[in-house]
Amino acid sequence: MNGVPQPDTTPIARTRLGTGGPLVGVQGLGCMGMSEFYGDTDETAARAALDAALEAGVTLFDTADAYGRGANERFLAPFVRAHRDEITLATKFAIVRTDDDDYRGISNDPAYIRQAIDASLARLGVDHVDLYYMHRRDPAVPFAESVGALAELVTAGKIRHIGLSEVTGPELREAHAVHPIAALQSEWSLFSRDVERTAVPAAAELGIALVPYSPLGRGFLTGAFTDASADLPAQDFRAHQPRFTGDNARTNAALLAPVRAIAEARGATPGQIALAWVQQRAEAHGLPVVPIPGTRRPERVRENTAATFLRLTAEELALLEPIAGQVAGDRYQDMSSTSAARE
Known part of the structure; x- marks a missing residue:
């Protein structure tokens, strides 16, 4: 790739x-797809991707209790324990799933938060997580209660830093007034820019x-598929x-x-162009950014991290x-729990 150093060196x-x-690599790894949502996983390849x-210098590894109903946290546990001092571990709470997956709800209730962190710590086999996100916002629960409960977990040593996901600017300010927020995780890519509002x-x-x-539009920006209903398994x-x-x-x-066209001219891949765009777009807004593209393949990890150069x-x-202004269709079937629905 013309002028794009390989991060293995x-x-x-x-x-x-x-x-x-925490100080982390400028690109993280989203681990969701290793357990669910994108079809069958080769666990050997997924472990090689970790x-x-x-x-390559990635230190932020991202999971959630909702991914595989806890399976993703259990999958990551051996890797986390083997490299605990080298990585920043992030997980999330708030999306409630039943064993048969017939129902999903959102809970920001303090009692649920305390229950969720203990369950995540047990699955991960650690005594604390470095970054704990509220995966989705339930506006019925005041931030004073939910972020206050997270602050108590910081004091208790069960989490180091607090994060939020899919919240608006006013909501971010409101939460930050209760306790400092380290990171906001929301969708941001060439195809999804509502977070910029x-x-x-x-x-x-x-x-x-x-x-x-x-940041890769769930793989669409890489050209991996054109029409998901025709190109991907029904369970994807x-x-x-x-x-x-x-x-x-x-x-x-x-x-x-x-x-x-840009990728071809630069000797890069479309995915690398998309990732480089996110990095530079954040710079233009004057804030640090750590995209978390997800993959289950080590060669794709190396391709993605090379984009940081x-x-x-x-x-x-x-x-x-x-x-982004020409994209057709919403990013989810149900947008009700996203920040865009509350803007």
Whole structure:
């Protein structure tokens, strides 16, 4: 790849998660797909992906109690214990799933938070997590109660730092007034920029880091598939998302032409262009960013981390700028629990 160093010889740079937060690699690893949502997983390859990430300088590893109904935390446990002093471990609470998965709800109740962290610690086999996120916001529970409960967990030593996911700028300010927030995890990519309306300015003002999930548009920005309903197994959740199926998918696939053109000219991949865009977009807003692309393959980890060495020109950024405004379809079937629904 023209001018894109391989991170197996040059570790990625580091940045800090929030004021006083942990120092982490400028790219993390989203581990959700290793247990659920994207079809069957080769566990041997997934474990190799974890090792490849650490070797490349990735230190932030992201999971949640909802991923596989605890299976993802259990899967990560041996890796976490083997490298506890080298990594920053993030997990989440709030999405409630039953054993038969017939129901999902959102709970920010303090009693539930205390129960959830103890269950996560047991599955992970550790005595604390470095970053604990409220996975989704229940507006019926005041931040004074839910963030207050998280602050108690900091005092108890069960968590080191507090994070939020899918909240608006005003909500971020409200929570930060109760206890410092280290990181905001929300979707941010060439295809999804609603986070820039209020949350990004608030995070920059407060010194809170952004941790973009799905920076590769769940693989769509890489060209891995064109129409999810035709190209992916039925059990892959992307096959049922509005943005990736039918007329929407065809419209959105056409929007990738400048991404492919820049990638070809730079000797890079479309995914690397998309990741480089997120890094530089955050810089333009004056805040630290740690995207967490998810993968189950070590070669994809190396490709993704190499993108941290790629700098797009002003002309290339201008070519990419109009994409998000033309995207067809919502990012979820049900947008009710996202920040966009409360803007």
